[in-house]
Amino acid sequence: MEEPEMQLKVKKVTDKFTESLYVLANEPSVALYRLQEHVRRSLPELAQHKSDMQNWEEQSQGAIYTVEYACSAIKNMTDSSVYFKSIDSLLKHAIAVKDQLNAAQGRSNVAQQAKNPPATS
Structure with missing residues (x-):
């Protein structure tokens, strides 16, 4: 080359x-x-x-x-539903006791009126 x-x-x-x-x-x-x-x-x-x-x-x-x-x-x-149920039963019991007291007081008033009739003028 x-x-x-x-x-x-x-x-x-x-x-x-x-x-x-x-x-x-x-x-x-x-x-x-x-x-x-x-x-x-x-x-x-x-x-x-x-x-x-x-x-x-x-x-x-x-x-x-x-x-x-x-x-x-x-x-x-x-x-808390347990507490509400307890409150409900206590309220029902309180209402029942109140009704018993009212009934006893009503009987007491009727008995007293029977013993001492009102004076008529």
Whole structure:
């Protein structure tokens, strides 16, 4: 082979090799640039989504607390039915005793009137 032709082939090979090395050397920085670009574009939207999710979580926690409190109040009301039944029976007993006292007082008044008739003028 001739010298100029060989030099041309060597130059082509070295140019391709140099280009390959240049691409390989710059590939990580290009990738990092693309990542940085992607993060810069998507980060504000992701931050907004995070903020929204935190707000929804707080609202959900408040609603859960309210429901748990309401369930607790209802459970306490059903547990208190025993006390209401006791109060009901005590009130019925008190009414019966009052009726007995009224009846006894009425008999006492009738007996006293029979012993001491009213004076007629």
